[in-house]
Amino acid sequence: MEASAPYTVDRYVEDLRLITRETYNEDEIIGQVTPLAQRLVADANWRDEKHYEASSEQGFGIHVLHEEPDHTLAVFAISWLPGRGAPAHDHGTWAVVVGVDGVERNIRYRRLDDRSRPDYAELEVKDGIQAGEGDAICMKTGGIHSVQNETDAVTLSLHTYGKHVNHTDRSQFDLETNEKKDFKVRVE
Numbered sequence: 001m002e003a004s005a006p007y008t009v010d011r012y013v014e015d016l017r018l019i020t021r022e023t024y025n026e027d028e029i030i031g032q033v034t035p036l037a038q039r040l041v042a043d044a045n046w047r048d049e050k051h052y053e054a055s056s057e058q059g060f061g062i063h064v065l066h067e068e069p070d071h072t073l074a075v076f077a078i079s080w081l082p083g084r085g086a087p088a089h090d091h092g093t094w095a096v097v098v099g100v101d102g103v104e105r106n107i108r109y110r111r112l113d114d115r116s117r118p119d120y121a122e123l124e125v126k127d128g129i130q131a132g133e134g135d136a137i138c139m140k141t142g143g144i145h146s147v148q149n150e151t152d153a154v155t156l157s158l159h160t161y162g163k164h165v166n167h168t169d170r171s172q173f174d175l176e177t178n179e180k181k182d183f184k185v186r187v188e
């Protein structure tokens, strides 16, 4: 293929398949996927106005760009309504998020409790970044973050997961009550 050919979702997915066939090491997977996700963001051919649609009930809108038949290698465009976000949550798989349009506040957390109770978790803030276009937030399985759109416009980001997050064992966390519970999301 010519070097000047656009980097498409199909080419990205083919690269994801090659990478995850080669290694199960999440540091290696994330290290290789991140620059490719940034390249896909830079090459805007896949973007569509409909990706900005989001449910006011949920506060964000998930648009599936790709998912393998076994739910692995899920690629989503996710839009975030102004002033809305997602509570602290994990993914049950590795995750690479790259900002596409607008700035999203990401806070990453570390877990403090001994994980002996299935419905309880104590978290503390690890770091926070304002992620704009091309900025990456990467998490291995178990990594916890929250997302907030503090701007007055809809923002958009590209999310790549080892597996579709409605098909993993993952949780959302209430920072006030320390409650840990299932986190399923609605796909547009």
Ligand SMILES: [Fe+2]
Pocket: 089, 090, 091, 095, 145
């Ligand atoms: Fe997330």
